[in-house]
Amino acid sequence: MYLRKLRRKSSTGDAREYWALVESYRTERGPRQRVVAHLGEAEESERDGIAALASGTTASQCGLFEEHAPQWVEVDSRRVRVERARRFGDVWLALELMRKLRFPELLADVLPSPRAKIPWADLAMILVVARFCGVESELSIAERFYASTALSDLLGIAPADVYENRLYRALDVLVAHKDVVQQRIKERFGDLFAIEYDILLYDVTSTYFEGAAMANPDARRGYSRDGRSDCKQVTVGLVVTREGIPLGYEMFEGNRHDSKTVDEIVRKMETLYGTSNRIWVMDRGMVSAANHVLLQSGRRYIIGTPKSMLRKFEHQMLDQQWEQVHAGLEVKRCASPEGTDEVFILCRSSARREKEHAMHELFRRRIEEGLERIREQCAKRRVKDVGVVERRIGRLMQKNMRAAAMFTVSTREEDGRVIVAWTMNETSTEWARLSEGYYMLRSNIQDWTGEELWKAYIQLTEAEAAFRVHKDDLHLRPIWHQKSARVNAHIMVCYLAYVLWKCFGQMCKQAGLGNEPRKIIEEIKQLTLMDVILPTKSGVDLRLRCVGKPDTPLAILLQKLHLHPPDRLETRMQL
Numbered sequence: 001m002y003l004r005k006l007r008r009k010s011s012t013g014d015a016r017e018y019w020a021l022v023e024s025y026r027t028e029r030g031p032r033q034r035v036v037a038h039l040g041e042a043e044e045s046e047r048d049g050i051a052a053l054a055s056g057t058t059a060s061q062c063g064l065f066e067e068h069a070p071q072w073v074e075v076d077s078r079r080v081r082v083e084r085a086r087r088f089g090d091v092w093l094a095l096e097l098m099r100k101l102r103f104p105e106l107l108a109d110v111l112p113s114p115r116a117k118i119p120w121a122d123l124a125m126i127l128v129v130a131r132f133c134g135v136e137s138e139l140s141i142a143e144r145f146y147a148s149t150a151l152s153d154l155l156g157i158a159p160a161d162v163y164e165n166r167l168y169r170a171l172d173v174l175v176a177h178k179d180v181v182q183q184r185i186k187e188r189f190g191d192l193f194a195i196e197y198d199i200l201l202y203d204v205t206s207t208y209f210e211g212a213a214m215a216n217p218d219a220r221r222g223y224s225r226d227g228r229s230d231c232k233q234v235t236v237g238l239v240v241t242r243e244g245i246p247l248g249y250e251m252f253e254g255n256r257h258d259s260k261t262v263d264e265i266v267r268k269m270e271t272l273y274g275t276s277n278r279i280w281v282m283d284r285g286m287v288s289a290a291n292h293v294l295l296q297s298g299r300r301y302i303i304g305t306p307k308s309m310l311r312k313f314e315h316q317m318l319d320q321q322w323e324q325v326h327a328g329l330e331v332k333r334c335a336s337p338e339g340t341d342e343v344f345i346l347c348r349s350s351a352r353r354e355k356e357h358a359m360h361e362l363f364r365r366r367i368e369e370g371l372e373r374i375r376e377q378c379a380k381r382r383v384k385d386v387g388v389v390e391r392r393i394g395r396l397m398q399k400n401m402r403a404a405a406m407f408t409v410s411t412r413e414e415d416g417r418v419i420v421a422w423t424m425n426e427t428s429t430e431w432a433r434l435s436e437g438y439y440m441l442r443s444n445i446q447d448w449t450g451e452e453l454w455k456a457y458i459q460l461t462e463a464e465a466a467f468r469v470h471k472d473d474l475h476l477r478p479i480w481h482q483k484s485a486r487v488n489a490h491i492m493v494c495y496l497a498y499v500l501w502k503c504f505g506q507m508c509k510q511a512g513l514g515n516e517p518r519k520i521i522e523e524i525k526q527l528t529l530m531d532v533i534l535p536t537k538s539g540v541d542l543r544l545r546c547v548g549k550p551d552t553p554l555a556i557l558l559q560k561l562h563l564h565p566p567d568r569l570e571t572r573m574q575l
Contacts, residue, residue, distance in 0.1 A: 004035075034158060074537035081533045087133075087149040088547055089527030092565060094129040095154055097500040100192065103128075106184050110177040118161055123170035126151060126162060131497035136475040138167040150529040153545060153569050171489035178492055182248045183272055185499055189245055193506045197273065199242045199456055201281045202265060203463035204258045205470075207477040207491075208233040216484045222255035226477060234479070236491060237261045239269055243515075244462035245502050248272060249495050251488050259288040266294065275299070279445065281457055296444065302457045305344075305440040311431075312337045316346055317438060323450055331450040345441040345450045345457075353437025360432055363403035370396040371409065371422055378418040386411055389418045406432060469501055470494050473518065511560040520561075523554050527565060545569040 004022045020035050098104060107121035129151065130141045146152065147159040174181075189195050206224055208231035213219035219232040226233075233254035239247045248269055252261050266280065280295060284304030295301040310317070313334055322330035328350040336342045374392055377383050383392075389411055397404040405428040412419050441457050448456075470476040476494045481487050501517065509515040527548055534542040546568050550558060558565065 073534070073542065075542075076535040076537065079533075079535040083531040083533055085528050085530040087525070088529035089524040089565070090133045090521060091129055091149045091151050092154065092527070093504070093521070093524050093563070094132040094500055095125070096563060097132075097503050098125060098128070101185065101188050101499070101503055106181065106188075110180050110184075111173055113173075118157055118166065120170055120173045122155055122157060123162075123167060124174045126155070126157075127167060127170060127174070127493050128496045128500065131474055131493050132500050134473060134475060137480060138171070139164050141167060150569070153529060168486070171486055171493070175485060175489035175492050178488070179248075179272060181492075181496070185496075186247055186273065189499075189503070192503075193245075193510075195241055195243060195245050197241055197247070198277050199279045199281060199459065200247065200269065201240050201242065201460050201463045202237065202262070202286070203283065203460060203467070204235055204237045204252075204261060204285075205467045206233045206235050206254060207471070207479055209482075210478045210480050211482060213482050215482050216487060218251065218253045218484050218487070220254035220256075222253075226471075228478075231478070234487060234491075235261065236476075237265045238463060238466060238495075239265065240463050240466055242456070242459045242462065243502075243506070244466055245506075246466065246495060246498055249491065251491055258285045259291055262286050262288075262291045263294055266299075279456065281460055283460055300443075300445055302441060302443040302445065302453055304457070305442050307435065307439070309440050310346075310435050310438055313344065313346055313440065314434075317348075317434065322348070325451050325454060329454075331454050333450040341446070342442055342444050343446060343453075345443070345453050346438065347441065347454060348438045350437060352439070356436040357433075360403055360406075360436070363400040364406060366400045367396060367403055367407055370400075371407075371420065375420040378420055381417055383418060384416065386413050386418050389420065393420070403432070466498060470498055473501070474498060507561055511562075513557070513560060520557060523557060526550070526554065529569065 004020050005017055006020055007017055022033050022035055024031055024033050103125065104121065107124050108119070111120040111124060113120040126141065126146065127138070130145055133145070133149075135141055135145045142162055142164045146162045151157070152159055186197075190197070206222065206226065208224060208226055208228040209216075209219055210231070213232050216232075216234075218234050220234075221229065221232055222235070223229075224231070224233055235252040235254055235256050235258075236249055237252060238249045241247065250261070250265055250268060252264075262282070270278075275298070278299065280299060280301045280303075282301070282303045284306055287303055287305065292303075295303070316332060316334050319332075322332050324330050330348050332346045334344040334346050336344060371393070374383075374389060374396075378389060383389055393409055393411070397407075397409075406425050407422050408425050409420070409422040411421075441453060443453055445453065474494045474497045476491065479487055479490055481490050504517040504521070505515045508517050508520060513520065527550060529545060529547055532544045532546050534544065536542060547565055549567075550565070
């Protein structure tokens, strides 16, 4: 260490001298310097003493900082203070999970940066850690998050070197290696947790843009799962295992139908991971004639079917021979009505029956009330055009489509008025009541029981849960980027943060703490890093970077998870 003189001009234009204690250190790119402490307008005697202490030449103590601090020193207890309390727990946890998954080695391999001041791998880790901690944008990382956390202490990168444009460039570099990163992560997960990749669950969601997104051809208006049909969006397809472990994702145009994504995602996953011993599980929204042919071509599958297919199994629905899976749920294996080698699984759920019955009653009541209002308006001659009335009825039926088939509505013009009449369609009403709580699956797996097929299909809830974590905890939505590559990179960073989330979930599961880590992450966030300043008798302050001690419940959780936060930090924690 050595002292460096700095000159600054005051507001009056006078030049004033300040002093800083500077440390030299070696990197792969050569020697670098960093400011350890600003000393202000130190007197010459003070500078000599500090320089001697920094070089370790005094007999009373070896240095200013903890790595050189003496074991015993006289401290003025009245002047002990704490400075720079900063966020530690969740950023340290994210880095520990990265180490467990070997992210540092993986990113260093795929993101070489021989001439960059800050390696791309380090910047990519910052992006993923910030997303794991719930930071919504690169601007937030640069302006607030990074400097307020212990990341600079853990990674050895100064806050001044982490700025918005550098993070954006790191996104561009990272997304170019998406497939390789996904493959390596899958291999590491398999090694750590003995994950089985026999069942692949596929589901689709959408996420919307803030802004016009004029430069992004993938940004289109389509069916929004977020209720934001006023915004452009992209569609994201995600493949996970039965435990919810992510295998890969793809981004599609915002107006692409779910069924139009299946061919591309199936072929992409088979290219990355092979085709042996794979069972594809998808809901009925993915079903189309072309996709059915695709899945039958040497692949095994369990898929949902449209509600209309239940009509072919009305006799089996009335039959009393059912296999109970658990209280309130029964299944029945049925042969294919076309005589193919497929098997159909008829399912009925009491909870689903109650829900669908309540929905039918709600929509039926809305239609009746709407038709009554239209009829009253016509009786008062407020509406005299039959075409206008029919359009209003059409909109009413469209908003309440679940019960629209129960009504037969007629309109006619009589004596300058429009007469609206309706009757209940008994056939449709009876079928709606009969089919409440029933749904159908189909598969080409012949050697499984109906219960086994149902349990595999119901694992699709893991994909749905993955999307909830992506959107609520990792802030997949909304998207502020405008360019297609940056949008894909944004989704990739969310994907990698979800990988850390599921890694921690598996650790919690192994420790007997369940597999939902959200509450435990909130507890670990309580840990902070702070600088403890110990004024010594010699007039020099000792600065120790100390981690707050966890309370007893958190300490027990960390012990069960085999996580051991450090008591103090060195200049840089080695990953």
